[in-house]
Amino acid sequence: MVSKINQVTFDTRNGYELAKFWMAVTGYTEHPDYPIGPDEEENFIGPDGKHPGLLFINVPEHKSVKNRLHLDLSPDTTRDEEVDRLIALGATVHDDHRKADGTGWVTMRDPEGNEFCVERSDAERGR
Structure with missing residues (x-):
């Protein structure tokens, strides 16, 4: 089971x-x-x-510490286009792990501070 x-x-x-x-x-x-x-x-x-x-x-309390679990997003567009779209929706960049060669990800926060990551799209990974 x-x-x-x-x-x-x-x-x-x-x-x-x-x-x-x-x-x-x-x-x-x-x-x-x-x-x-x-x-x-x-x-x-x-x-x-x-x-x-x-x-x-x-719930009555505010978020106070880093999430122990988070979502990893894989966009239909490029990673960078998705980061820009999410910022326009109210997300913020928390930690930018993008590299000059195009690899990496961006850790973001939703409007209440919950962390999530935006990875490269399947197309950007060559899948």
């Missing part, structure tokens, strides 16, 4: 706003039976609204 991943859960101060940010990042949508909203304690988004997806649960 094995277990499947149902969702990755984020503790957040404002699950609705963070769900909207990650919807713009991933193209995920809300589940038709569980619409997201500012008054919801839990906001779920997933590919075509399905699992596995991302769940944002409102």
Whole structure:
């Protein structure tokens, strides 16, 4: 027997706003039976609204330390174009690991400070 991943859960101060940010990042949508909203304690988004997806649960405390788990994103465009797009959506660059030869990644933070990485696209890796 094995277990499947149902969702990755984020503790957040404002699950609705963070769900909207990650919807713009991933193209995920809300589940038709569980619409997201500012008054919801839990906001779920997933590919075509399905699992596995991302769940944002409102909690009273702010994020205080580095994530022990983070998402690695592989964009459809180039890594650098995606970094620019994510900055426009409200993300910030935390640590830039890009190298002159085009390799490397960028560690970013979402609007609540959760770290994630943007890697090179499959095309940039020659896949």
